Amino acid sequence: xxxxxxxxxxxxxxxxxxxxxxxxxxxxxxxxxxxxxxxxxxxxxxxxxxxxxxxxxxxxxxxxxxxxxxxxxxxxxxxxxxxxxxxxxxxxxxxxxxxxxxxxxxxxxxxxxxxxxxxxxxxxxxxxxxxxxxxxxxxxxxxxxxxxxxxxxxxxxxxxxxxxxxxxxxxxxxxxxxxxxxxxxxxxxxxxxxxxxxxxxxxxxxxxxxxxxxxxxxxxxxxxxxxxxxxxxxxxxxxxxxxxxxxxxxxxxxxxxxxxxxxxxxxxxxxxxxxxxxxxxxx
Amino acid sequence: xxxxxxxxxxxxxxxxxxxxxxxxxxxxxxxxxxxxxxxxxxxxxxxxxxxxxxxxxxxxxxxxxxxxxxxxxxxxxxxxxxxxxxxxxxxxxxxxxxxxxxxxxxxxxxxxxxxxxxxxxxxxxx
Numbered sequence: 141x142x143x144x145x146x147x148x149x150x151x152x153x154x155x156x157x158x159x160x161x162x163x164x165x166x167x168x169x170x171x172x173x174x175x176x177x178x179x180x181x182x183x184x185x186x187x188x189x190x191x192x193x194x195x196x197x198x199x200x201x202x203x204x205x206x207x208x209x210x211x212x213x214x215x216x217x218x219x220x221x222x223x224x225x226x227x228x229x230x231x232x233x234x235x236x237x238x239x240x241x242x243x244x245x246x247x248x249x250x251x252x253x254x255x256x257x258x259x260x261x262x263x264x265x266x267x268x269x270x271x272x273x274x275x276x277x278x279x280x281x282x283x284x285x286x287x288x289x290x291x292x293x294x295x296x297x298x299x300x301x302x303x304x305x306x307x308x309x310x311x312x313x314x315x316x317x318x319x320x321x322x323x324x325x326x327x328x329x330x331x332x333x334x335x336x337x338x339x340x341x342x343x344x345x346x347x348x349x350x351x352x353x354x355x356x357x358x359x360x361x362x363x364x365x366x367x368x369x370x371x372x373x374x375x376x377x378x379x380x381x382x383x384x385x386x387x388x389x390x391x392x393x394x395x396x397x398x399x400x401x402x403x404x405x406x407x408x409x410x411x412x413x414x415x416x417x418x419x420x421x422x423x
Numbered sequence: 424x425x426x427x428x429x430x431x432x433x434x435x436x437x438x439x440x441x442x443x444x445x446x447x448x449x450x451x452x453x454x455x456x457x458x459x460x461x462x463x464x465x466x467x468x469x470x471x472x473x474x475x476x477x478x479x480x481x482x483x484x485x486x487x488x489x490x491x492x493x494x495x496x497x498x499x500x501x502x503x504x505x506x507x508x509x510x511x512x513x514x515x516x517x518x519x520x521x522x523x524x525x526x527x528x529x530x531x532x533x534x535x536x537x538x539x540x541x542x543x544x545x546x547x548x549x
Contacts, residue, residue: 328508335528362520363511368504368527 149258151197153244154190162190164243169236177226185222186236189215216269220276230277234270241266297323299330306338306407307331308400310375312345320356324363331369338407339364342400344375354389361394370410372396374403428453430460436537437461437499438530440472445479450486457490461497468537469494472530474505484519491524500525500540504533 154161166183173182192211199208216237223233241263248259297319302308307330309323327339341357343349361371374397376384384391397403405415428449431438437460439453457469471487491501502525514521527533 324512325508328511331528332508337528337532359515363508363515366503366511366514366521366526367506367508368502368525368529368532 147197147200149254150262151194153255153258154194154197158190158194161243162187165190165240168239168243172235172239173228173232176228185215185219189219190240212269213272216273217276220273221280224277224280230274233273233277237266237270237273293319293322297326299326301330301334301336302340302404303408303411303413305334305336305411306340306404307334307336308340308342308404310342310345310400314348315346315353315356317352317356320353320360324356324360327360328363328367331364331367337369338410339369339371340400340403340407341371341373342375342403343373343380344377344400346375346380349380349383351387351389354384354387354391358391358394370395370407372403372406374398374400427456430456432460432464432466433534435464435466435541436468436470436534437464437466438470438472440475442475445476445483445486447482450483454486454490454493458493458497461494461499466499467541469499469501470530470533470537471501471503472505472533473503473510474507474529476510477507479510479513481517481519484514484517484521487524488519488521491521495523500537502527502533502536504528504530 166179166186169186170177170179170182189212192215196206196208196212219236220230220233223236224230244259244262248256297309297311299307299309307327309327311323313319315323327341330336331339341360343357346353357373361373364371372395373391376396376398395403395406397406408415426443426449428439428441428443430453431440437457439457441453443449460466461469469490471490473487476483487503491503494501503521504527506526525536527536
């Protein structure tokens with residue numbers, strides 16, 4: 141924490157030669173980023189941050205989570221996000237913040253011991269800022285990742301009607317509980333919407349089946365059965381059949397077929413339709 | 424005195440359409456009424472329509488299973504129709520798979536099942 145007198149002293153130190161210090165800071169950062177960013181932009185960003193910092197110190201701000209630092213925090217978050225978007229590593233962003241310490245160092249030789257004390261406090265504060273940019277960076281990443289996961293969830297679970305009274309869900313990718321939940325809900329809703337009594341769950345695109353995935357599948361099938369529909373599992377590849385048996389998973393009386401075509405034929409048979417090749421029209 | 428669920432007769436099928444929130448006492452009364460009506464009318468089939476039921480608990484789930492067992496004892500096949508997806512998911516999560524209960528998507532399909540069972544023609548005679 142920076143005491144009120146310290147923050148006052150710091151504010152004076154920083155504002156006394158503000159223009160030159162900020163300029164030195166910009167120069168140093170732009171060298172460390174090897175001119176991958178335009179100096180004009182960098183100058184605007186850092187000067188804004190510098191002014192906000194001085195202003196906050198003048199108002200007697202303590203730690204980085206202090207109320208008076210809200211503007212500084214907002215600026216740091218923005219910088220962190222922009223840099224992340226431009227492809228800079230979070231380390232580089234943090235180093236940009238730390239660079240201000242180096243800029244202040246030369247001024248210390250002539251300063252009093254109180255100034256050195258203030259500098260040490262500021263250094264601690266800047267450490268916190270650096271960590272803050274790191275946090276902001278990872279938070280942004282988290283947000284992007286969770287948004288993408290959500291999109292993926294919606295993309296990858298279509299329920300299609302393939303015949304009157306027959307719907308199919310082609311599953312692609314790894315199944316986890318969240319996805320299975322979505323699949324389950326969509327499938328059951330589709331049963332109601334289309335009035336279908338037959339559902340085919342095609343797992344051709346599922347790379348691996350473990351006990352958990354099988355458990356999810358079984359749950360879905362039982363739920364469909366409770367609603368009065370029958371499920372067929374299709375697209376079971378040889379290795380997966382072996383795994384399922386090796387794991388000792390019992391599919392019980394659930395109909396399983398090797399291919400979607402077989403499952404469709406079975407489902408059509410259950411709905412009372414049959415596929416007949418016309419004589420003379422065989423290809 | 425709680426509300427009672429009406430048991431309606433259509434030919435040799437009894438129709439129970441549940442249009443209210445199920446309380447334990449309602450469920451007990453229903454089981455009693457239904458058993459009596461099956462005996463009195465000699466019904467061969469029972470359709471329990473739960474389209475309007477949005478919330479179930481394990482008690483209601485078990486009730487569906489026991490009602491089906493009771494009806495079967497009295498030689499009447501039970502079909503539960505119109506279960507909502509959310510209800511089905513809940514029952515599965517509760518570990519109730521209602522093994523002995525026949526289910527159908529809607530009332531029409533439920534009646535068709537019963538007709539097939541009793542060997543009557545599939546189409547409506549009317």
